[in-house]
Amino acid sequence: MAASVTGLLKPWTPRVLLVRWSRYNPYYLEPEPRKEVYHIPETELTPEQKEERELKSVRPIKAATNSVTSSVFNDPVLSKFVNMMMKDGDKIIAKGIITQTLENMKRKQVEKYHKAPEVKKAEIECNPYVIFHQALENCKPVIGLASIQKGGKFYQVPIPLTDNRRRFLAMKWMITECRDNKHRRTLMYEKLSQELLAAFSKEGNVVKRKHELHKMAESNRAYAHYRWW
Amino acid sequence: MKCSNIVTQMQMLLLSTYFLFSPERRTANMAASGGRTVGSFLWKCGNCCFNFNTVSSNLTRQVLSRQLCVSAVLHRKNLAAAGPEKFSEEFIKKQVEEFNIGKRHLANMMGEDPETFTQGDINRSIAYLFPSGLFDKKAKPLMKHPDEVFPKQRAVQWGADGRPFHFLFYTGKQSYYSLMHDTFTKALAVEKHQDRLRGKDLFTQDAKQISLVGSRWLLKEELEELLVETISEHDYARFIQLMERLLSLPYCSVEEDFVQRYRRQLEIQSSKQQVQPLQYDQHGVAYSTGDGRRKTAMGTVLLRDSGSGSISINGTNYVHYFPVLQDREQLMFPLHFMEVLGRFDMQCSVSGGGHSSQAGALRLAISRAMLSFLSEGQVETMRQAGLLTPDPRIKERKKPGQEGARRKFTWKKR
Numbered sequence: 001m002a003a004s005v006t007g008l009l010k011p012w013t014p015r016v017l018l019v020r021w022s023r024y025n026p027y028y029l030e031p032e033p034r035k036e037v038y039h040i041p042e043t044e045l046t047p048e049q050k051e052e053r054e055l056k057s058v059r060p061i062k063a064a065t066n067s068v069t070s071s072v073f074n075d076p077v078l079s080k081f082v083n084m085m086m087k088d089g090d091k092i093i094a095k096g097i098i099t100q101t102l103e104n105m106k107r108k109q110v111e112k113y114h115k116a117p118e119v120k121k122a123e124i125e126c127n128p129y130v131i132f133h134q135a136l137e138n139c140k141p142v143i144g145l146a147s148i149q150k151g152g153k154f155y156q157v158p159i160p161l162t163d164n165r166r167r168f169l170a171m172k173w174m175i176t177e178c179r180d181n182k183h184r185r186t187l188m189y190e191k192l193s194q195e196l197l198a199a200f201s202k203e204g205n206v207v208k209r210k211h212e213l214h215k216m217a218e219s220n221r222a223y224a225h226y227r228w229w
Numbered sequence: 230m231k232c233s234n235i236v237t238q239m240q241m242l243l244l245s246t247y248f249l250f251s252p253e254r255r256t257a258n259m260a261a262s263g264g265r266t267v268g269s270f271l272w273k274c275g276n277c278c279f280n281f282n283t284v285s286s287n288l289t290r291q292v293l294s295r296q297l298c299v300s301a302v303l304h305r306k307n308l309a310a311a312g313p314e315k316f317s318e319e320f321i322k323k324q325v326e327e328f329n330i331g332k333r334h335l336a337n338m339m340g341e342d343p344e345t346f347t348q349g350d351i352n353r354s355i356a357y358l359f360p361s362g363l364f365d366k367k368a369k370p371l372m373k374h375p376d377e378v379f380p381k382q383r384a385v386q387w388g389a390d391g392r393p394f395h396f397l398f399y400t401g402k403q404s405y406y407s408l409m410h411d412t413f414t415k416a417l418a419v420e421k422h423q424d425r426l427r428g429k430d431l432f433t434q435d436a437k438q439i440s441l442v443g444s445r446w447l448l449k450e451e452l453e454e455l456l457v458e459t460i461s462e463h464d465y466a467r468f469i470q471l472m473e474r475l476l477s478l479p480y481c482s483v484e485e486d487f488v489q490r491y492r493r494q495l496e497i498q499s500s501k502q503q504v505q506p507l508q509y510d511q512h513g514v515a516y517s518t519g520d521g522r523r524k525t526a527m528g529t530v531l532l533r534d535s536g537s538g539s540i541s542i543n544g545t546n547y548v549h550y551f552p553v554l555q556d557r558e559q560l561m562f563p564l565h566f567m568e569v570l571g572r573f574d575m576q577c578s579v580s581g582g583g584h585s586s587q588a589g590a591l592r593l594a595i596s597r598a599m600l601s602f603l604s605e606g607q608v609e610t611m612r613q614a615g616l617l618t619p620d621p622r623i624k625e626r627k628k629p630g631q632e633g634a635r636r637k638f639t640w641k642k643r
Contacts, residue, residue, distance in 0.1 A: 011621030023621040031615025035566060038610045054442040056613050058495040063593075064615030066585055069558045070566040092553055 009060050024062050029055070031064045033074075067091075077133065077167070084171050100189035102128040105197060125200070135199035139170035139206045143217045148226050157226045158217035173206045174199070181205060316379050324375040331372065348373070381457050404456040405464060409471060415484045416475045423480050437482050444492040446472070451493070499609040502617060504600045517601040521593025523620050526582025528590035530575055532598040538571040542591070543578055556588035563596040563616050567607060573599075593619060 008027040032038075045053070067079045078098065086094040105128045113124045125131055144161040147154050161169070178191040198204025332351060336343035339354045351372055359370045371378075386403075387393040397403040397410075426432040447455070449465040460468075472491060475481055481488070507515050515534040520527065540547040540560065551557050564570050575595065579587045596616040600608055611617055625634035632638050 023623070031613065031618075033562075033566070033614050035568075038613075051442050054440075057497055057499065057609065058443050060498055061613055061615055061618055063618040063620040064562075066559060066589060067555065068615075069562045070614065071558065071561075091555070095555070 027059065028062045029059050031061050031068075033064050033068050033070050035070050075129065077136065078129075080167070081136075081171050084168075085175060097188050097192070101192040101196070102132070104189055104193040105131055108193065108197065131200050132196060135196045136167070136170050136174075138199050138202050139173060139210055140166040141169055141210050141213050142166075143214065144169070145213070145217055145220065146227070148223075150226055155223045155226060156216065156220050157223045158220055159227055170206075170210075173209055177206050177209075316382065318384070321375055321379060324379070328372075328375055335372070381454070383457055402456075402458055402460060402464070404458055405460050405468075408456065409468065412468075412471050412475060412487075415487055416471075416478065419475070419478050419480055419483055422483055423478065426480070434479055436480050439476065439482050439485050439488060441476070441492070444489075444494050447491050447493060452491075499605070499612050502600065502608055502612065504608065507601045515602070517598045519594040519596070519598030519600075521590045521595075521597060521619065523589035523593065524582050524586040524623060526579060526586040526590040528577060528579035528587060528594045530577045530591060530594040530598050532595065532602075533574040533576075534572065534602065535574045536572060537574055540575045540577065547577075551584065551588060553584060556584055559588040559592045560595065562592055563599055563611070566611065566614055566616065567599065567603065569599075569602075589620060592616070 008025045010025070011023045012025050013023070014021050040049075067082075068074060068076075082091065082094050082098050085097060106126060109124060109126045109128075109131070113121060113126060116124060125134075141161065143158050144165070145156045146159045148157045149155075174192070174195060178188065178195055182191045182194075195204055195206060199206050332346055333343040335351060335354050336346040338358075339350075341350065355370055355372050361369045363369055386395065386398055393399070395403045395407070397406045400406050423432060446469055449460070449462065452465060452468070453459055472488065475484065476488065505517060507517060509515055510533075516531060518529065518531050520529040522528075542550040547557065547560060551560070561570070564573065577591055577594070579591055581587075582590065593616075596611060600611075600617075603611070608617075627633055630638075
C-alpha cells in the first residue's frame, strides 16, 4: 500500500516514452501562485472550492515555473506571448521587445491624449496592458476550418475552436504579420505596437485575416455536416 | 549440542547419497542397504528437524527410503501435492508466546527495558548479535512477530461431516462473492429507501453525499488481506465498479459506514514538510538556513530576521549578480507571497547551472529557510503555491538514431 502511493510522489519517467510526457507523475496538481485566492475566508467558499481545497491538501503539487510569480505584473497571457515571440530560447530579448512595445504604445496613446479635445479625452485608453488584451480579443477567430477527407477529396469544414486554440491563432497571426509584412527597417517593437493599436481599433491586417477566415467558414457552411465530433 | 549432531548427520547423509549415486557401485544390495541407512538417518533427523518447519518427516522418510532411483521430477511433484503448510491455532499461539518471551530475554541481554522494547530495537539487536555478510535480505537472520512470519490462514471451512459452513464455499472465493452479494443487497436497500421516499413525496436530489475527497479505495493487496483469499485483477475491478455504482445513488449516505470500511484516508501532504527549528545567534537575532537545487545549480541561503532587505549572493549585490528582471522576481516570489518583503536579510551562495536555474535553486532555498518562521497554515499555502516542490525537470537525454532528444536526422528519400 505504502509502496504504491510513494511511487506516485517521485519524479518519474514513464515506462513507454510518450510524445508529450512530463517528469511529474499525473498524480500531481497544478500550483496556484496568486495571493488573493488564499485570502478568501472559509465562509465565502462555494462547495466546489471547498472540495478543491480538501483535494489539494492530500495531493502533491507541482513546482511553480520560472516565469510565474505572485506579483501584480505577472500576466499569463503576456507570458504566453513572450514565449511565442522567443527564438532559440532567448527569453531576455523577447521580454525586452515586449517591454519596449508596451512603452511605445503608452507613449503614442499619451501623445494622442494630450492632442485630443476635452470631449474625446475620456475615450482614449492609455493602459498598455488593457490595449494588449483588447487587441488580442479582437484578433481571436470564433470559428475555424479543418481539412477533412471525404470520398478522396479534402474539404475545408468549419469547426468550433477551443479557447486555447483561438488565443494561439491570434498570437501567431500577430507575430507572423509583424515579422513578414512590414518594412524591414522598422524595429520589431515598432511594428508590434502599430499592429496592436490597429487591432485595438479593429483595423489592420490581423483583424482582416480573422474576417477572411470567418467568410471562408461561412461560405463552406454546406460541408459542416462532415464533422463527426 | 543436538543441532551439531544434526549437522554432522546431514553431512554424512549427503556423503552417503553421493556414494549411493556413483555408477560403479550401483548394485541392488548396496542400493537396498543404502536406502535403509538413508531412511533411518533421515528418520532420526526428521524428528529433530520437525521443529524447523520442514516438510513432515513421514513424507521424507517414504520418499527417500522408498527408492534411490526416484527421479527429481517425481520428488518435486510429491512435495507440491502436499499443499501449503498448515499451521494450527495452538501452534501460532505457542509461537507468539515464545516470541514474547524471547523478546524479553533479548532486551535483558542488550541491557534495555523489556517493557519498551520495540521491533526496531529487536532488529538492531539481532543485527548486532548475528552480523551477517549476506546480501539477500531474506537470507539474513530475523526475529519478527509470528503474525508477520506465518501467512494468515483460514480455519477449516467444513464441519465433521465434511459439509462446508458457507453456502458459497464451492465458488472457491467465498469471502469475495459474499462481499459482492452484500454490496448489491445494500444497493437494493438504498433504492427501496428512495422509492419509499418518492412515494411519500420527500425525495430530493440534493441529499447529503458521502465525502470522498480525502480518501482512496482499498488497493487489491489490502482487499486480499481483508478477505484472506487471493482475487484476480478482474475481480478487484468488478468490486470497485459495484461500489461506484452504489455511490452513484443519491441516497447512498444511508450506507456510509459500509462504504468507509473499504476506503483508506490519504495522509495530509503538508505534514510531510520537515521544518527546522529556529536558531538564534549571539545578538538574539533569529536566523535559519535552507538549501535548494534546480537542474545542476545548488544554492544555500542564510535568512536573518534583522529588518533590512539586503540580499547578497556570492559576495555581490543581487542586482549586479542577476541583471535579468525575471531572476530577481523569482528571488522575491516567496517573500512577496508571504508579504515579508523588507523583513529578512539574506546571504546566499550558489554554484552550477545557468542564471535561470540558479535563481530557481535560490527560490527553493529561500522558501525552505522561511518555513521556520511560518505557521502551519502558511506552510500549506506555500506548498499549494508550488514553492516547496523541487522542480524535477532535467535536460532530456539524446536517443540513439536521432540527432537530439526529439530532433530526428534529415529524412532522405534515398
